[in-house]
Amino acid sequence: MSSSSGDARAPSSDRGSDGGGDDGGDSGRARVGRSAWGAWALLVAVGIAIVLVVPRSEWFQISFLPAAYADSDYELHWAASQALIRGQDPYDQETVAPFGAATGRTYTPFCAAFPLMVRLFALTGGKDVEHFEEGYRATRAINLGLLLVSVLLLAGVLRNATCGRASVHAAAALAAAAGLLAFNDGTWMALHYNQLNFLALAAVCGALCAAQRGRPGAEGALLAVAALAKTSPALLIVVAAMAGRWRTVRAAALTAVALGALSVAWNGWAAHVSWLAMVDRELGYVATLRPGFFNNSLHAWNLSPNGALSRAGNVAGWSSAIVRAAVWAVTVTVLATLWIAVRRSVTAGRSRADSGDAEARALAARILFAQYALGVCASVLVSSVTWSPHLSLAVVPALWFVQISWSGPAPHVKAWLLAGGLAYAMLCLPLGTFGTPWDVRRDVDLKLAACALLFLATWFLAADEPLNSPRHGGR
Numbered sequence: 001m002s003s004s005s006g007d008a009r010a011p012s013s014d015r016g017s018d019g020g021g022d023d024g025g026d027s028g029r030a031r032v033g034r035s036a037w038g039a040w041a042l043l044v045a046v047g048i049a050i051v052l053v054v055p056r057s058e059w060f061q062i063s064f065l066p067a068a069y070a071d072s073d074y075e076l077h078w079a080a081s082q083a084l085i086r087g088q089d090p091y092d093q094e095t096v097a098p099f100g101a102a103t104g105r106t107y108t109p110f111c112a113a114f115p116l117m118v119r120l121f122a123l124t125g126g127k128d129v130e131h132f133e134e135g136y137r138a139t140r141a142i143n144l145g146l147l148l149v150s151v152l153l154l155a156g157v158l159r160n161a162t163c164g165r166a167s168v169h170a171a172a173a174l175a176a177a178a179g180l181l182a183f184n185d186g187t188w189m190a191l192h193y194n195q196l197n198f199l200a201l202a203a204v205c206g207a208l209c210a211a212q213r214g215r216p217g218a219e220g221a222l223l224a225v226a227a228l229a230k231t232s233p234a235l236l237i238v239v240a241a242m243a244g245r246w247r248t249v250r251a252a253a254l255t256a257v258a259l260g261a262l263s264v265a266w267n268g269w270a271a272h273v274s275w276l277a278m279v280d281r282e283l284g285y286v287a288t289l290r291p292g293f294f295n296n297s298l299h300a301w302n303l304s305p306n307g308a309l310s311r312a313g314n315v316a317g318w319s320s321a322i323v324r325a326a327v328w329a330v331t332v333t334v335l336a337t338l339w340i341a342v343r344r345s346v347t348a349g350r351s352r353a354d355s356g357d358a359e360a361r362a363l364a365a366r367i368l369f370a371q372y373a374l375g376v377c378a379s380v381l382v383s384s385v386t387w388s389p390h391l392s393l394a395v396v397p398a399l400w401f402v403q404i405s406w407s408g409p410a411p412h413v414k415a416w417l418l419a420g421g422l423a424y425a426m427l428c429l430p431l432g433t434f435g436t437p438w439d440v441r442r443d444v445d446l447k448l449a450a451c452a453l454l455f456l457a458t459w460f461l462a463a464d465e466p467l468n469s470p471r472h473g474g475r
Contacts, residue, residue, distance in 0.1 A: 039169035046175040050182045058430070059188035069136045070103040073193035074121070078135060079103070080111035081122035084267060090118055091271075091278040093293065102129040109294035112283060114228050115271045116263035117196055139194050146198040147187070151177045153205035154399055160212040161365045161403050168406060176402045180395045185430040190389035197389045200230040204393060207236070208372045211248070212365040220251025227252070228259060231283070232379040232390065239375040242342040285327045285384050286310050286320045296385045301431070303444045303451070304386035305330045331382045334455070338378045341462050342371055366403075370462040373397035377455035388447070391427045397458045398424040404461060413464055420457030426450035 054060055062068040069075065079099035080090035088095050093110050100108025111118060124142070125135025154177035155170065162168045181187050190197035203226035210218035223240070226233035240248040264272055281288065285306050287297040296302060297310035306327045313323035345367045376396045380386050401420045409417065427450050431440045 036169060036171075039172035039175070043171040043175040046179040046182075050178065054182055054188065057185055057188040059185065059192045063140060063188065063192040063194070066133055068192065069133055070105040072136070073195040074125075074136050074139055075100060075103050075105055075132075076108050076111050077113060077118060077121040077195050078125040078132060079108050080113070080118050081120075081125065082127070084115065084118050084271060085122045085127060087268070089271070089274050090115070091274040099129075103132050110278060110282060112278065113196060114263065115267040115275055116259060117229060119263075119267060136194060140191065143191060143194060143198040146202040147181070147191075150198065150202045150205045150395075151181060153202065153209050154181075154395065156209050157205065157212060157369065158399055158403055160209065161369050162362070162407070168403075172406075176399060177395070180398045180402070180424075181392060184392055184395065184428040186388040186391040186427065189387075190392055193389055196229040197392060200226045200233055201392055201395075203229065204233050204236065204372070204376070204396070208368065208396070211245075211368045211372075214361075216245060216247035217251045219245075220248040220253075221255040223248070224252040224255035224259065228256065230390070232383040232386070233393070235379040235382065236372060236375040239338070239342055239371055242339050243346050243371055283384055286313075286324045287384070288320075299385075300440060301387055301444060302385050303388070303447045304383050305381055305448065306384045307386070308445070308448055334378050334381045337455075337459060338374055341374050341459050345370055345462055369400050369403065370458075373400040373458050374455075374462060377451070377458050380451045381455060386451070388431060391447075391451075394424060394427050394451075394454065397454060400458070401461075410464075413461065416457045416460050416464075420454055420461070423450040423454040423457060427454070 076096075079096045082099040083092075083095050084090040090096060091110060093108070096108055096111070121135070121139070124138040125131055151174065155173035158173040158176060159168055159170065203222045207219045207222035207226065210216075210222060220237075220240070223233065223237050227237065237249060237252045240246075240252070260272075282296060285297070287295055287310075297306055298314055299307065300311070302308075302310075309323050309326050309330075312318075313320070313326075348367070373396050376393050380390065380394070383390075397420065401417055401424070404413070405417050427447055429443070431437070431443045434442045434446060
């Protein structure tokens with residue numbers, strides 16, 4: 001399934017080959033994934049449910065409310081872009097504050113985006129506040145387009161991971177991808193905040209699709225874009241290195257260097273020095289509390305282990321060194337566990353690489369799917385900041401669960417599928433479901449627990465050797 005460098009190959013058009021599988025699993029697939037009538041009925045049902053459910057999301061509603069535009073993350077990115085295009089420091093809050101105040105917002109938090117990404121907001125929002133609302137609407141339209149692209153790419157990922165008799169009908173794949181994203185309230189929170197979440201999502205989905213089709217250069221380039229949009233997808237580049245997919249890693253590094261050089265040429269070196277200082281000051285573990293300034297680590301909505309431990313340490317009076325050590329212990333544990341799972345998946349793929357071209361390519365695609373699912377789950381736990389909008393990326397492991405469940409899994413696997421499904425369902429619920437809009441501590445704690453459960457379910461499912469065998473539903 002891989003070359004000496006570890007780069008995987010994936011299925012492309014070998015859908016007429018025999019994927020194998022037991023009769024029970026194959027009949028289940030025929031009912032759910034392969035039957036044209038059943039697939040189209042599922043797509044129609046999901047579409048109706050989306051139309052009925054999504055408009056009820058408060059975040060979706062205020063995404064189209066002009067009075068709420070100034071309270072979005074678009075506002076702080078736009079304000080930073082105004083400073084940047086004027087040659088000022090976009091990461092100095094005193095410099096950015098007057099631009100933010102012009103939108104009607106009394107306090108504009110710092111912007112954490114890379115300078116090249118900040119510049120994009122000046123392209124949509126113009127050079128003055130008169131174009132602010134117009135820029136918000138233009139960026140929202142772009143983000144909706146990126147969301148649609150993500151759905152289509154995810155449907156392709158699901159179909160790439162199946163072949164022959166196990167092939168999933170396109171309509172069923174589209175229904176699964178659209179439903180998993182649309183019913184996640186974090187998706188619509190991301191739409192309101194209207195910044196770079198959907199760019200990261202589309203880039204990650206595109207990278208996975210490219211990897212499955214044996215295009216490591218495109219995969220690496222897209223992962224670099226995702227990492228510059230949001231830092232947590234950078235862990236997927238680390239996963240590629242763990243798996244020995246060095247062409248992907250090299251492509252990511254070259255793309256990052258090229259985009260970095262473009263950013264320096266466009267925005268100047270001083271902006272990047274300020275950005276690096278901001279990253280060190282604000283985005284590390286246990287960020288220093290500065291009176292009057294926004295603090296990521298202590299914010300009540302930060303559901304990462306760093307957020308939970310920072311808040312607990314602040315209440316208990318722990319020193320920052322103790323809290324930082326505890327956070328790093330979690331990070332090292334997660335990364336070590338991730339490494340074990342990734343290396344095991346590579347070994348499983350190599351042991352079956354001579355089982356036939358079509359089967360080997362299909363197996364490679366499923367292994368890549370599993371590696372991305374593991375990487376996304378781990379990134380949520382090791383990031384210094386995880387907001388609900390970031391959880392739209394959890395669609396990757398959730399869709400992987402769908403692929404397993406539609407392939408007729410072994411009975412003992414179903415318990416972990418159920419656990420993973422319940423964890424994703426918890427991540428989809430709006431903040432305030434178990435508390436109030438003003439007190440989301442219980443919701444945040446439950447979502448953190450769900451992130452941990454999602455990682456465990458993904459790890460155990462990836463570790464289950466029968467899942468890699470065609471005797472269980474063509475897998």
